[in-house]
Amino acid sequence: MTRRLATLAALAFLFGATAPSDAYDRCADIYGAASGQRLSLATGSPGELGLVKALVEAYNKVEPVSVCWKKAGSGASLKLLEAKAVDLIMVHAPAAEKKAVADGWAANRTLIGSNEFYLVGPPEDSAKIAEAKDAADAYRRIAQAQAKFFTRGDNSGTHMKELAIWGKAGVKPEGAWYVTSADFMAATLKRASDEGAYFMTDSSTWIAEGKNAPNLRILFRGDKFLVNTYHALSVPEGATGGAAAAARFVRFLASEAGQGVIRDFGKDVHGRGIYDDAAYASQYDD
Numbered sequence: 507m508t509r510r511l512a513t514l515a516a517l518a519f520l521f522g523a524t525a526p527s528d529a530y531d532r533c534a535d536i537y538g539a540a541s542g543q544r545l546s547l548a549t550g551s552p553g554e555l556g557l558v559k560a561l562v563e564a565y566n567k568v569e570p571v572s573v574c575w576k577k578a579g580s581g582a583s584l585k586l587l588e589a590k591a592v593d594l595i596m597v598h599a600p601a602a603e604k605k606a607v608a609d610g611w612a613a614n615r616t617l618i619g620s621n622e623f624y625l626v627g628p629p630e631d632s633a634k635i636a637e638a639k640d641a642a643d644a645y646r647r648i649a650q651a652q653a654k655f656f657t658r659g660d661n662s663g664t665h666m667k668e669l670a671i672w673g674k675a676g677v678k679p680e681g682a683w684y685v686t687s688a689d690f691m692a693a694t695l696k697r698a699s700d701e702g703a704y705f706m707t708d709s710s711t712w713i714a715e716g717k718n719a720p721n722l723r724i725l726f727r728g729d730k731f732l733v734n735t736y737h738a739l740s741v742p743e744g745a746t747g748g749a750a751a752a753a754r755f756v757r758f759l760a761s762e763a764g765q766g767v768i769r770d771f772g773k774d775v776h777g778r779g780i781y782d783d784a785a786y787a788s789q790y791d792d
Contacts, residue, residue, distance in 0.1 A: 534577035537562040542570030543751040548583035549575070549596035550662060551691050552736070555714050557771050557781065558596070564767045565758050571751060579662025579690070587612055587741060593752035594740040596759075598663035600792060603737055613742040614752075618759045619768045620735045620787035621780070623667065624712055625726040626695075626719070627653070627704035635704070641729040642674035649675070652683040654703035656694050659686035667734070668706055674731075695719050708734055710780040713772065733790040736781075760784060 533546075537559050552558050553575045562573045578586060580597035587595050588611045596618065597603060606612035625635055625644050633651040638644035648655050657679070658665045672679050685703065687694040691711045698705035699719035712724070738759050740752035758764045765783045772780035 532576070533574035535559070535575050536572060537575065538566050538572045539570035540572055542566070542572050543748060544572045544574070545594065545748045545751055545755065546574040546576060546592040547594050547596065547755075548578045548586045548592045550577065550579045550583070551708060551711055552596050552781075553577055554690060554692055555710055555772075555780065557768065560771055561759065561764065561767050564763060565755060568758060568763070569751070569754065571755065577690070579658070579660050579664070580666070581661030581663070584612075587739060590741055590746050592741075593746050593748035594738060594756060596736055596738050598734050598736050599666050600735065600737070602666070603739060606739065610742065611745075612739045614738070614740045614756045616738050616756050616760050617784045617787055617791050618736050618738050618764070619781045619783050620733055620790060621709045621782065622727065622734055623664070623706050623732040624709055624724045625704065625706055626698070626712065626722040627725050628702045628721060629723050631723075631725050633704065636725045638726055641671050641726065641731055642676075644726045645671050646675040646677055648704055649677045649679060649683075652681060654683050654685060654701060655679070656685050656687050656698045656701075656703050656705045658691070658694055659688055663734070664691065664706065664708065667732075671706075671731070691715075692718070695722075698722060710772075713776050713778070713780045730790065733787075735787045735791050 558575050576592055580599040583595040583597050584602055584606055586592045603615055607615050633647045633653040635644040635647050638647055657668055687697055692715045695707050695715055696718050699721040702721055738756045740756050741749050743749055768781050769783040770779050
């Protein structure tokens with residue numbers, strides 16, 4: 507019994523240490539044809555905002571698939587792909603994506619679109635970031651003013667970009683003013699509004715969810731460094747039972763049909779698409 511308990515404890519430690527979240531086992535939602543090929547896809551905001559659902563519905567006109575969406579930021583999505591716990595991902599962490607391909611556990615990296623980051627905050631703008639010359643200057647002003655700033659702090663693509671900006675600003679963010687939410691984009695945006703704090707949100711979430719953040723305004727945007735390119739990656743051939751179908755889905759995302767869904771997504775509700783397509787994103791891709 508003692509040996510069995512020790513074994514179970516070791517297994518629990520192993521899987522607890524490697525699993526980024528309960529996304530290993532849980533679908534945030536399931537889309538598509540129940541009778542089709544089963545796939546699992548990890549992503550954050552594109553799932554939260556409904557883009558994944560729209561893409562799966564369009565793809566089902568080409569091939570019947572059932573897609574389990576696992577809600578995870580870019581860092582967690584990459585871990586899920588590496589562990590073969592999903593068949594494909596949609597992420598915005600270029601350096602980590604390239605390393606994953608180079609290391610051999612990710613394949614078919616394909617540019618699919620983009621949005622951009624906005625720095626939002628209370629209208630009075632105590633840190634005066636609206637006067638900043640670039641994103642690093644805006645971050646430096648927030649730190650100097652010790653104005654409350656929310657970070658997701660979750661190794662997501664947003665968090666990685668934020669850390670890169672702090673680095674460019676020459677600032678190590680720490681102190682009571684720098685608050686970690688450990689939550690997703692929409693939830694953190696709302697919390698920043700409730701508490702009158704600064705936050706870096708993606709433009710898609712702002713367009714779709716900004717109504718839930720009435721105490722915030724866009725204060726800084728336009729730095730090319732804030733453009734946010736999205737790529738799809740799948741597991742290598744044969745890595746999972748859904749690898750071949752995942753590769754076909756990635757190709758669909760880059761096709762004119764898939765790009766049309768991405769380009770037009772949100773127009774019916776917001777009067778404009780909330781993502782840019784790959785043709786636009788290519789000028790910022792590296």
